[in-house]
Amino acid sequence: MASTDTKTTGAGAKDGSALGGIEAGLDALETSVTGRPPFRQTFREKIFPPIVATVVVLAIWQGLISLKIVDDASKLPSPGAVWAEAEDAWLKGTLLDYIWTSVSRGLFGFVLALIIGTPLGLVVARVKFVRAAIGPILSGLQSLPSVAWVPAAVIWLGLKPEMMYAVILLGAVPSIANGLVSGVDQVPPLFLRAGRTLGATGLRGTWHIVMPAALPGYVAGLKQGWAFSWRSLMAAEIIAQAPDLGVGLGQLLEVGRTNSSMATVFLAILLILFVGIAIDLLIFSPLERWVLRSRGLLVKS
């Protein structure tokens, strides 16, 4: 600290550099350094608890079987039986096929929904007439389960992949568009004023100010849009059974039901859950955290 003192007194002779010195001091005092927490802390706080929860659920499940509380394998298969089913499918080489068939459909449908939902959301958010005309319908559509579209889609498009994409779009487009609309609504008016004084008006304002400012809401919409895509797809797959459609996770579920194989049904349910969580953890959660952290919106407690 002694060296800092001498520097300040030394610079005191010249007025300008003295001011610079005070400023540098104030800046140093008021700037806080934030870093990422160490891995051990992340492990203890974020990774360990869900592992415990999973183990507890498995233990209860096994307990129900071992203690003969549920004594009917056709109603509740043991964790071992489900595992054996998975192993069997893996050895036959079909396990990854099931997953990939569904995931590729889901992601492709989601990307289509993104391409349609984004401009739609922007137009609804920015054009008053369009908003008044279709805004309420768009948010209403969110509460309509997309399964309701399946019969209509089958009649229109037949038992083809197009029918499944149609159902995904009807589920995900409103979510994505609505996320963007609420993101745009939450843009602080101050940013718009600041943008206008800098000359960002019209399309330039939309590109440079409105879109980036609305990003947190938009990403939340994407996350929900993915969840809706995945659910819609599963509903469509359960109903649409055709040899040339391939076997996805939804079809696997239906196969299990027709064969009265509870182990297959359980396997399908677990895989659907697993994929949904994995995509969220691998794509959407990191994206959301990155957006929030770079804006200083991720408060660490």
Place this chain on the structure above:
Amino acid sequence: MATTFAKAAESVEHAARIEHVSKSFAGPAGQQLVLDDISIDVAPGEFVTLLGASGCGKSTLLNLVAGLDEPTVGSITTEGRPALMFQEHALFPWLTAGKNIELALRLRGVPKNERRERTEELLELVRLKGAYGKRVHELSGGMRQRVALARALAQESNLLLMDEPFAALDAITRDVLHDELTRIWAETGVSVLFVTHNVREAVRLAQRVILLSSRPGRIAREWTVGIPQPRRIEDAPVAELSVEITEVLRGEIRRHGQH
């Protein structure tokens, strides 16, 4: 009846010319007059503060000059689009400090290869060399306002409008920023129209202090501040003039309690 951004070619002897401007808004009790016949000329390179209590319409007046709103009566002429700085820093949190400044340059049409260098110069001007890659939330309040000042200066307008830019800062930081603003004003030769409700701040900074009365805002009085720069806020002449202006301001406020 309009805000005109005159072209640079028809160079004027005023950085801003506000002529008989009135502004009224539709309120619950019909049309409400906020500004009443305001005329102010800001000379090139001049530093003018607008002083007034709540409800004097000083922020409304700045919005009119900035072209964010239109006067009901009268006209405002400025040379080009004025730069505007707010009480909140209004920096975009999705951009770094440097990128905020670069955006202003980009929107002004500065070619890509010149932007980075110009940004570094501006950061150096506000003594934030090395802050280019800093996120807005990593900066202190004073640093944010300096980045905001650099961004406003990036517009290279010859008129800088400031709407209580230091009101939210602590006293020590504000004091330092007064010194900085005076230095930058002298270095760049920009004209400043500075709105505040802090009498000492007004006297500390300005060459001319204009006092507005409230509801509706009218020009109550005007002082020319002859105290040489650099001034300090605790200097005796600054304090003396502040006392005089405060007395008049209090008189203006008192009138509103006598109904």
